[in-house]
Each structure stands twice: as structure tokens, then as C-alpha cells.
Amino acid sequence: MAKLNHSLFDLKSNYLFSEIENLIKASGHKEIFNLGIGDITIPLSPYVIDAIKNASEEMKYENTLQGYGSSSGYDFLKEAIVKNDFENLNLTKEEVFITCGSKYSIANIIDLFSKDNLIGICDPTYPVYFDSNIIGGRKENIVLLPLLEENNFEPIPNQKLDIVFLCSPNNPIGTAISKKTLKKWVDFALENNSIIIFDAAYVAYIQSEDAIKSIYEIKNAKKVAIEMRSFSKTAGFTSLRCAYLVIPNRLTVKYENDNYQLNKLWNRFVSTKHGGVSYPIQKGALATFDPQGKKEVLEIINQYKENTNLLKNGLKSLNFEIFGGGDAPYIWCKTKNSLSSKAFFNLLLEHKVVCIPGSGFGSCGEGYVRFSGFTKKETINKALSQIEKI
Numbered sequence: 001m002a003k004l005n006h007s008l009f010d011l012k013s014n015y016l017f018s019e020i021e022n023l024i025k026a027s028g029h030k031e032i033f034n035l036g037i038g039d040i041t042i043p044l045s046p047y048v049i050d051a052i053k054n055a056s057e058e059m060k061y062e063n064t065l066q067g068y069g070s071s072s073g074y075d076f077l078k079e080a081i082v083k084n085d086f087e088n089l090n091l092t093k094e095e096v097f098i099t100c101g102s103k104y105s106i107a108n109i110i111d112l113f114s115k116d117n118l119i120g121i122c123d124p125t126y127p128v129y130f131d132s133n134i135i136g137g138r139k140e141n142i143v144l145l146p147l148l149e150e151n152n153f154e155p156i157p158n159q160k161l162d163i164v165f166l167c168s169p170n171n172p173i174g175t176a177i178s179k180k181t182l183k184k185w186v187d188f189a190l191e192n193n194s195i196i197i198f199d200a201a202y203v204a205y206i207q208s209e210d211a212i213k214s215i216y217e218i219k220n221a222k223k224v225a226i227e228m229r230s231f232s233k234t235a236g237f238t239s240l241r242c243a244y245l246v247i248p249n250r251l252t253v254k255y256e257n258d259n260y261q262l263n264k265l266w267n268r269f270v271s272t273k274h275g276g277v278s279y280p281i282q283k284g285a286l287a288t289f290d291p292q293g294k295k296e297v298l299e300i301i302n303q304y305k306e307n308t309n310l311l312k313n314g315l316k317s318l319n320f321e322i323f324g325g326g327d328a329p330y331i332w333c334k335t336k337n338s339l340s341s342k343a344f345f346n347l348l349l350e351h352k353v354v355c356i357p358g359s360g361f362g363s364c365g366e367g368y369v370r371f372s373g374f375t376k377k378e379t380i381n382k383a384l385s386q387i388e389k390i
């Protein structure tokens with residue numbers, strides 16, 4: 001008789017964002033002012049789209065036809081990533097792996113490790129870190145790292161952990177971890193033979209002077225850290241699905257009497273479980289590094305930054321206590337009148353405004369909601385008008 005993975009029953013009945021979508025539909029409102037969305041609302045760069053079209057056209061001709069690509073990605077994109085995103089950090093293309101979105105990378109990287117590891121996950125957090133470890137049967141080995149106002153919403157290393165997930169800039173809070181705190185984590189990992197899984201999906205939005213863009217800017221981080229980035233938040237590839245992770249050659253884990261390179265183990269893993277990202281999409285990602293592509297992508301990022309700033313100032317004018325919004329297009333907002341996250345969400349939804357209840361990201365998110373700048377100025381202004389009426 002077939003048996004189910006019992007860990008699936010330890011998950012919440014619905015994935016957070018699917019649940020929000022269901023509640024929006026159930027509200028019956030014909031018009032919704034969605035400030036909860038983490039998806040794109042501005043069309044992609046025309047230059048990037050043309051690159052995807054041209055790559056698709058290549059499939060019409062025998063001399064440019066592309067068959068199966070490498071599961072780890074095409075060299076042309078890996079070389080561009082090393083040159084543009086990690087300049088002067090001495091990485092090689094063999095240390096870069098192209099994947100079909102950061103969610104894939106986050107949910108699967110943990111399969112390289114034993115179920116016996118103690119896993120540190122921030123609270124509040126992007127749900128995939130937590131859920132993927134639950135599915136993997138690690139529920140009892142998860143250690144929550146509270147992100148609180150009194151510690152500037154930064155995770156503090158204060159107990160033994162084998163693997164820790166760090167997100168900077170943070171989703172949902174919208175703040176970047178300071179270089180000082182990240183150095184503490186690197187030193188901690190070196191001392192405890194731990195691994196840091198560093199999610200930098202929102203790196204393009206960093207503005208704080210004390211924040212760094214790559215964890216590899218910290219000395220010896222290549223010995224302990226895997227870094228993940230995404231074209232979804234940088235260039236709008238949310239439906240196109242393209243991201244990458246870096247696993248340095250120096251990153252090893254001891255097993256029995258030998259040290260094994262995680263780079264080689266991941267390469268073996270994806271050779272079996274990942275068919276690779278399509279050639280046209282990787283060509284589109286490559287175009288984001290061309291001068292014209294960079295220019296157009298930056299214009300889109302700046303629009304989202306402007307939208308976030310408009311929302312931030314609007315919430316401030318309504319006397320909300322807010323955090324974030326500078327290093328990522330998310331604003332972490334305290335609810336009014338001591339309402340719970342869910343009650344505040346329901347109140348706004350009654351008035352056609354959508355946010356994300358902070359409790360959906362973890363127990364330390366209770367009393368907060370997340371607003372997103374991934375929307376249009378018109379939507380923000382109408383939503384603020386509705387909130388003012390409340």
C-alpha cells in the first residue's frame with residue numbers, strides 16, 4: 001500500500017499567498033486596491049523581451065537550433081553574472097547555477113543536508129524557508145530567530161545552529177541586515193562549522209550605506225555561505241522563472257572522514273532533478289546585463305522605489321508606525337488600536353484594500369501587516385484614500 005509523506009500534514013492547509021487570493025475572491029469586491037502583492041505590475045524591459053524573441057527565433061533554423069542545455073545553466077549567462085554581480089570577488093562560472101526561480105533553489109537546497117541538522121529560520125519569514133523544511137521532515141529541528149523592533153529586526157546568533165536561512169533585504173520587513181551583523185553570522189558559521197543560506201532576491205533595491213550586496217564581501221564567507229539571487233525582483237521575471245545561486249568551491253561539509261564540496265553535490269543533484277531553464281529565458285536574463293538592458297531595468301526598479309516611497313509617506317501622514325521600505329519594496333506596518341494582524345487585514349479588505357497579515361509570516365509578525373510597493377501609483381493613492389476614511 002502506498003504511504004504518504006506524513007510531514008505534509010504538518011503544513012498549514014493553504015500556502016499564505018494562495019490563502020490571501022482566496023479571501024480576495026470571496027470578498028466579492030469588483031474593485032480591489034492591492035497593496036499586498038509581491039508580483040510585478042510594470043511591463044518588462046522591451047530590450048529584454050526582444051532578446052527572448054530573438055532567441056526563440058533561433059529555434060527555427062538548423063544552424064542556431066538549441067536542444068537540451070546544461071542543468072546548471074549556459075556559460076554565457078554564468079559568465080555575465082560573475083562579471084556584473086560579483087566583480088572583484090574572485091568567483092568563477094563553475095560556482096554559479098541557473099535555476100527556475102529562487103523558490104526552487106530555497107526549497108531544494110536543503111535536500112543536500114541530513115534531517116538531523118538544526119535549522120535557523122527568522123520569524124517573521126518568507127514561508128518557503130519554513131514549509132520546505134517541514135516537508136523534509138525537519139519540523140522538530142527548526143529554531144526560530146525572532147526579528148523584533150528592539151533588535152532592529154536583525155537576527156542575532158546566540159545558540160548553536162547547523163544551517164541558517166538569512167534574507168537580506170528582508171521579506172516581509174523590507175530592511176537590509178547590516179554588514180556588522182552579517183559579519184557576526186559569518187564568524188559564527190566559521191566557528192560552528194555551520195552553513196548560511198543567504199537570500200538576496202531584493203539586492204537591486206538596497207539603499208542603506210551600511211548594507212552590503214553580497215555576503216562574499218565579508219572575509220571568509222565563501223567558506224560558509226551559499227548566496228541566492230533572482231531575476232524576478234530585479235528584472236520582472238516572475239512568470240518567466242529565472243534565478244541563480246552561488247556555491248563557492250571552498251564551501252565543504254565533512255561526512256565521515258572526508259570533506260565534500262557542496263558545489264559538486266548540488267551539480268549532481270540538479271543533473272537529476274532539474275532540466276534547466278529554457279534557452280530563450282536565459283538569453284533574456286543575459287540582456288539585463290547589456291547597457292540598454294541595464295538602463296531599462298533600472299528605470300523599472302526606480303519606479304517601484306518611487307511607488308514604495310509614495311506609500312511610505314502616505315502611511316506616515318496617516319500616523320502609522322512603519323519600518324522598512326528603503327532597501328526593499330515592502331513596508332512593515334504596525335496595526336492600529338492593537339488589532340490583530342488578521343483583524344486589521346479583514347478591516348482593510350472590507351474597504352477594498354489588500355495587505356498581508358504579519359502573522360502569516362510567523363508569530364513575531366503578529367500586530368503587523370506588510371504593504372507592497374509592487375503596484376501602481378494610482379492604486380496606492382486610492383488605497384490611501386480608503387485607509388484615511390477608516
